[in-house]
Amino acid sequence: MDARALAALAANPGCERRALLDGAGVNKAVLAQALGSSMSYGQSQFAFMRGNAFEARVKSDGGTELLRLLGVEDPAAARTPDVSAAGPEGRTARTALALREATAEKAWTLLDHPMLALEVAGTPAYLEPDAVVVHPDGRWTVVEIKSFPMLDGSADPAKVGAAARQAAVYVLALERVAEQVAGAEVGRSVLLVCPKDFSNLPTGSMVDVRKQRAVTVRQLKRMRGVAELASALPPGTTFDPSCEPSELVAAVEAVGAAYAPECLSACELAFHCRGRARTSGAVEALGRGVRGELGGLTTVSEVLDAAEGRAGDPSDPTVAALRRAAALRAEALRGAGV
């Protein structure tokens, strides 16, 4: 599971289906395809190439440009230890060692693609930030490189928000390492590097991620352990995509989902869950806010029956409001001859 998936998971912590499938490392895209409701979820190769080219440019010359954005006077003197190793565990250990050394050295250090581990719902997730910079005073700063432009000093707020949520997950994982290192402190602001205006020149901005970090901490705590979720499954349940579709549907439906339209941009299974929500007439399929104003009424037919006077207790304020709304709407439509 990568940081983007984790950040998305934190956005919908009530979804046990996603927690279980992600925690168990199930490939949801393949699963969705087997269920017959796959979504286009690929990345355009143009975007991919552009992202890689920009990151390579930012990190060229030992990260000179990047370190200059952080205000380093002599970027050429900065240390750039190698953190590659075999396997995620090896790389995580190597990263921790490099961070410890750099903090003891009290010198500017740039770690290119380090690896961090974070326990999510009882299983470790390995995360790979674009870069981490160690300051001489022992502060660690997460660097996030994105290829959307910063136009006249401001970037698309939705994209900055997504980047901040992602970076907050890295900050959280780094804090686990920093706890073991004397004199280390993880910066709660991250450096976001983007192309300036319409050029290829990098520009940076410090983004405060305290809020996103706090949200992620709370959501991760709320997530029930994968083991606990799995123990509630009927014995013999499997998410193997080569199974019969009907068997697979039963397996997926055995775990509760919390579908909301926001899932469409964050989860490969969203089409499947949306289809289910629509079939069962759940009002959440129309948006989270809709659910909020309808009180205890949860299905389309329940709400319409209450509004049209076939069911419901008129003394219930929700039912009373619905009937008033229905009467006003009908009156207006009648008056307009629609």
Add this chain to the structure above:
Amino acid sequence: MSLIHTLARLEATRSGRAQPLATVRHRHLSERPMVVVPLTTAGEAGAPLGALVGTDRDSPRLLVVPQPRDRDLRFAFLAELAEAVLPYLDSYADDVEPAERNETDPETKKRVKVEVELCRDAPQIVVPSRAGIAYVRLLGRSMRFRRTAEQDPDTPYPAPPHIPLLGRWLTHYGERARVPGASLLLSATDLLARHWATGQSNLEDQHLGALLAWIDPPVGAESGAEAALRAESGRDAAGQLVCPPAGPATDPAFDNALLAPAIDAYDLARQRLAAAEDGETADERFGELTAAERRIRELLAAQMRPTWDAVWQALDVMRKLPEGVRAGERWTRDRWSYTSHRDRVRAGEPPQPRQDSAVGAAQKLASRETEQARLEAQEALDDPLVMATRRLAGEAFVSEVVDVEMAWSEGKRPSPRPLVTVTTDDLPQLGGGEKVHRSVDGKSQSAEFVERVGGGRLVLRVVNGMGRSKEPAPGSVPEVGDRICWTLFEHEPRGGAQLPDPEETPWTHGGPPDAAPDGVLLPERPDPVTPEDLL
């Protein structure tokens, strides 16, 4: 979202067809709008891929950038775009009528009326979606600071003429689109979603194909939900979307499977042409290059054409609704906006700044707030269905007059202040002292809420709109039996106090804008350019 809107969505879910959210059209539509369907390269900030442009639905003009990373090709595209759009924008500039405008006399500081020109109509641009509006702004920003060889002979990468001018116009249109109720630049999805509720969420309504599937489904379609699902995710045997996205972003599957190989073939053909050694080979290879370019044009045209048709279909659907009475008044403001920008361009003023000055930003914000209040009031007055949402919220009530008692104000010249007793089934949020408003012959009349009396009756004191004499003008006082819709909001909200001139910006807001020693404001510098820039 109002409960009435939620209810409409639920009804749409049940019936499988979109349900009305409005009984009249709340946006003015031009007789001859220009539709622009832009496409952009994934991952690049300002690298357009192509566009369909035009005012004739049967013959759009196809503009294509065969290699979006090539600055010359992009400039050629923008020059062609300027050629397609600027004559349309200009065609409204000289058909004017005389009008009056209030201005502050610079010497006496008094408000005086000035005779000015107002364009009789204004050009209107329609894009498929909200993302299209953002893209128009982006294009405007990327073009307006470009320098042409004529403006600056030393500029390293001179832009073709007209590009900075088109940039200024697109910036103006993009900026105007942020004013509530303005119609110079419209998106088809926003237009449709304002007038219909579908059985899907707001997020899904951003997909033009899916939205139209609910509102104007193809003949013989099952339910809106199924048609919308097919529009969203239906793919052909080759894995391509049946209904391509409305852009400006393309579908990754299209990029990877079709566009990327075509662009590679084009690059190869260009290299081969450059390497040709004799005339005959060059001719042959030029043929290959033309074929490669034609292939890209066909691919992009096939991606954009369904969206182009969908925008026109959306306009057809919208035209079936009669225009709201007050939408015309808001269009007049759009005409003023167009005319004043025309004047700024003609006066040779510099392009819009990258960042607004403190006074300019405050003015924009204040005017948008006023326009928002005006839009909400006007839509409710034009449309009983919108008024129903205000009645549900307790911000308006329909009442019947049961008693009228004449009374007069105290003072030297008594004016009529009749007390009107009304009954209502609505639940207006009245505590005491609030003003309520009604519309009489298109003018607003106000009354004060006095008290609630037994049996759900309200007593109101009418305070204006009855003429100057002691006896109220005929027809200006409600009569017993009248059904009147009173609103708690003003019908013609007014803006706040005047803001200072830019030269008098207080130091708390950064002081006056930077000026050169001789007092002339410094123009914005063009964007720095480097050889590898994108746009």
